Amino acid sequence: MRKVFCLLIFVSALTVGCDEKRVFDEYQAVQHWHKDSVVTFELEELDSTKVYDLFINVRNNNQYAYSNLFLITEIRFPQGKVISDTLEYEMARPDGKWLGEGFGDIKESKLWYKEDVKFEESGNYKVSIQQAMRKNGDVDGIEELEGITDIGFRIEKNDN
Known part of the structure; x- marks a missing residue:
């Protein structure tokens, strides 16, 4: 039993250690994600001379009843500027098979958000994510x- 535990620790350390591009990677649980609930990530000051790629990570299970996902995102800059986007992501193939990685009931999708981003203003940034799903023909959101269990935000170094 002790050997198995040591092996798990070693594999975990190896996996985390090999993730050299990661600058920021955080998740928040969103069971029964309410339409007014906003997931916010606070970013410490980042190197203004480097270029980054931004991702939204989504974990879903088989209770998710849709093939796509609409999100509203916001980046709040330290000096007050705000960039808002409405995004649509494909979550399943036409045959219903989930996209993303994972075992069993949970799938994790790493979704492109923005590429070649420079954080030129000094100070802390805030990234907010809100679900914007609606049923066809409905004005009000769901x-x-x-079925969405966790929302994550990830920043990677762009070495290009």
Whole structure:
């Protein structure tokens, strides 16, 4: 039993150690993601001379009833500027098979958000993500979105 535990620790350390591009990677649980619930990530000051790629990570299970996902995102700059986007991501193939990686019921999708980003203003940035799902023909959004379990935000170094 002790050997198995040591092996798991070694493999975990190896996996984390090999992730050289990662600058920021954080998740928040969103069980029954309410349409008014905003997931916010606070970013410490980043190197203004480097270029980064930004990703939204989504974990979903089989209770997610849609083939796509609409999100509203915001980046708040330290000096007050705000950039908002409405994004649509494909979550399943036409045959219903989930996109993303993972075992069993949970799939994780690493979704492109922005590439070649420079954080030129000094100070802390905030990234906010909100679900914006609606059923066809409905004006009001889906009150509580089932099947999305976690939302993550990731920043990677862009070495190009």
